[in-house]
Amino acid sequence: MTRLSVNINKIATLRNSRGGNNPDLIQVAKDCERFGAQGITVHPRPDERHIRYDDVYKLKEIVTTEFNIEGNCREQKFVDLVLANKPHQVTLVPDAEGQLTSNHGWDTVENQAYLKDIIGVFKNAGIRVSIFVDPVPRMVEAAATTGTDRIELYTEGYATHYAQGRELAVAPYIAAAQVAQEVGLGINAGHDLDLSNLQYFAESIPGLLEVSIGHALISDALYYGLENTIQMYLKQLAK
Template structure:
């Protein structure tokens, strides 16, 4: 099981003042030195945090897994195939959303993905992951497309009240089992933090990459980035 750190909000802080710091590439280096297996970034259409120049610098500096989160636009596909990260995670993207809100609805995108998106990405060695809620129908359609991995959207679980959280964990567990049975990697991310991560790891099997960003970067304001990354790794080691 691998920890991938999303460094988007280091760029958010940099962009707030336009001073050039803190540098998300330096943050990525600290995370990897602390033991993270790789780095996640989301290049959005409005460039609200990560910028094009960051993408190319990350490609040069990251030694572990580099996960490019993106909408399936022609612009993003061209940038992705140019830098050739290890992993491309396709996510829904709304202009007004504060963060990614839920997984892809496969019935609404499958024709476009089959005819336009996957043929372009399959010309490369980039692994393709789809960001999905733990719905069996969506997972099965992803397998039909030939996805290499599914990143399970854990935000609903993370934001649920205690009574509903067990239900969401059950959905995630069943989703992970189905993904594994269909021959795809099981990744997970969104809304995870030091408090809810143990419940996820205890319940959901076959996890390969766990992506954590906002909570980790926020805690690092108080603890420092190295200590915070190691705190997450200590939790994950208990469930390895």
């Protein structure tokens, strides 16, 4: 079954809005694992508007499943943070400075040389690497030349068009996943996946290893409770 990694950025946003330590980010991470999540994802940004850099060090000490750190590898502070903590996986995202949320994948053709170099840095430290990629076969093919272990399919397009026709919405992702399998890349996915569209996506994508879900899952937890919500998402991933 596809693994569920819970992105806890929104918990940090809520904590930071009032200062102090409520909600307790570290306890929430422990509870997510206790409730069945198979990974914890964080995406620290330079302004530390949600996950703080010191949060990453604390999480490294307590996460017992898979620890995934996402971020912009063009920021040296991010690179240093990842190398200091050696998570199970680093997911490289081509964010611009001050960007509200991730909104596109790497151009793996134009950035091929750069990606080879930076991926080599992380892999030499024993860290599995995944890179954010749009569902474009050419970009997936080029990703395979960079040395990355996995790609993370950026799924906003799927989520946006799901209501207009799920078959058409998922078709580019199926094609991209098939190419990924042909060139030997593992497949992750994330962005705007939720309880309404997750099951169909997971059933449709061959070789889907992991999804990272934050905003929708934390929002659903306001109504259903965190434990119940995680179980609901896991049920969508069960095959």
